[in-house]
Amino acid sequence: MRGARKTWIVAAAAGLAVAGAVPVVAAVTQDDEGPAETTARESGERGALVDAEPFFSLADGEAAADELTGNGFDASHAEHGVDLWRLTYRTVDAEGAPTTASGVLALPRDAGQRLRAVSYAHGTEVDRGAAPSVNRGFATAPPVAYASAGYAAVAPDYLGMGEGPGPHPWMDVPSETTASLDLLRAARAFASEEGRELAPEVLVTGFSQGASAALGLGRELRDGGDDYFGLGALAPVSGGYDFAASQLPAVLDGRVAPQWAVAYSAYLLVAFDRLHDVYETPADVFRAPYADTVEELFGGDHPGEEVMAGLPGSLDELLTDEGRRLLAEPTGAMADALAELDGVCSDWDPEAPLTLWEATDDEQAVNENTDACLASFRAAGVDPDRRDLGEVDFEGSRHIGSHVAAVPEIIHWFDGIS
Template identity: 55%
Template sequence: MAATPATAANGRLVSATALHTYATRADVDAALTADKFDPGTDRYGVRTYRLVYRTTDATGKPTTASGLVALPINDRVRLDTASFAHGTSIYKGDAPSVSDDVFLIGPALTFASAGFAAVAPDYLGLGVGPGAHPWMDIPSETTASLDLLRAARVFVARQGRQLSRDVYASGFSQGASAALGLGRALQSGADPWFRAAAVAPISGAYDFRHAEIPALFTPAVHPVLASAYTTYLLAAYDRLHDIYADPADVFQPPYVGLPALFDGTHPGEEIIPALPPTIDALLTPRGKALLLHPTGRFAKALAVADSVCTDWDPAMPVRLYYSPGDEEAVNANTAHCHATLGAPTVNVGVNTTYNGFVHEGSEVLAVPRVTRWFLDHVL
């Protein structure tokens, strides 16, 4: 599904707030290395800003969203843009424009210090955006990403600079699908100015129905995280697509009220202890059947999410970055996208020093490699 066509309201800049100044390359290096990012592509200091802009919600109604913009401190007037879509966040405060967590802002700092204008959408319902986040809803992730590009173009012009037409799109985990959705929308002509120059998703769940959901019921996915992802998926899709009549139909007691915690107002520190230790303890037989044998509106919604690797032929270079043994977005997702999209894969190796998870470590390993690949296209 392509992004909503441009309108006069989409992408209109509402406000811009200056956040941080990393005055020198050394300041950026210090921030990145504190969270184990490789600073090898750093060249410049960086200034960051929060933009609030107009977009549409998952039902097509007008709303606002927020996102991070990071600009290099240099004398270049014309800048290519790197868009980075973040991974799964449950809490509104865990979004690039409102968090100081380097894991969230590190990709934008890396791209900006390399010379790009970096944009990082918070998505709908995260950051300072209203409402609940429609998790893994590719159409609204696409429009939020595209409208942030439009708002950033206006903002950068007010700084006396200009964004070129070229957009280099990347993203991690949930954001990997969002990056592909953005590339697809730009290729389809969703915006009269911007065009996709290259797309580099990292560790995505591109085949939720046939790869990711079945893996949730196996040791391949960390059991507590399987419970978290399952609850988030069912809660978000029911909110948007009405896939079950009552939470008690799919969630076992005492977890019937668990979906209410996934409204964006509860941090992970509150949610994780409330999760069951396994997915089998979470779901009723009907809930398990819904996931493993989706029908109706649920099956249709999953097909839309999975279409980022099946319903288009990229005209720009695409590379799929991954770490072997990913215990969250299992590698079968990348294999599926490689087979259906024809894009080459890049094994970035394994780093478990970030919270002990291969999945999170793949972002830390991949972002510098993606940056170098994008720079190869520019230089």
């Protein structure tokens, strides 16, 4: 699998084992469309809408509130019913070749024709079936929250997740960026079919892996990557913004719990090798018997609990001396890949409101990541706000707790941005 890109940040057990996928329902058909619309759907352009399928609907604000509280989220902003669709759209893969990806579009009922858009990027999943567009529940709660508050919410699955083909390029900011931007384009086209209009200034947020993805999309929008959309605000949550100098040292020295240290290390090495060729054979970096199984385990077709069960309990059981060295003292392709990942906060000015959100003593994405991101932005003359959500907890995880706690606060923050 050399040359096929990949990446990850473990989202925690709560994020890896959410409710089962909702069956695919009948696709939206366009038999009565004119030639221009048919041409747009059949074009190979990035962001062209391939298909739209109804996912699920919530009749009113009360139904939306029930959906949110049933998944552990605050419902204080739920005022509107919500209709969700699964969109399939054209984009490019991590090597720049044409492919397709999927994602969610959530539109509020009775909120007017013109809507401000929120792009929400989810945290790490290892199973393509856990992505927002195919798994109703915890994964869809954020787009429901934003839509029920009156926004048009989009949530990309990323490449290789949901209905997208191939392996997922975990923590690959360039492909997260293209997948996110192209979903916005597809969502704009479909919203127009529904008689709705998306405003051009996008409010961008994301959690964990999605925090880096949000920053990548924000930079692309700021740089004029789309002729219509621009950046309205940025609200990343609990990101791994500084893998080389902050996250990996914490993984290796025991500050990240062993189960997550093992999962992060395995996913990172497999993912980066697919894209950047960082080892010759799995046996160079993984000990037996895991060298024979770990690449397939992170192929996208195993639920989170199966992945965790297929890994050892410690890094010493997982990694060879060479595997540990690649993480502790990265060189060559590994160092280059980490530099690309860790550049999301460096050398750019969003020219829009920016707040970084975190939990106190995050047990997975250590707080030094946010320290480093803030320092990078300040070196570029930017002074972001920092919001510590405190000792939040969700099913034993402050990392996931920061995600759940941040959503209603970010809605309130977005509401105050004109």
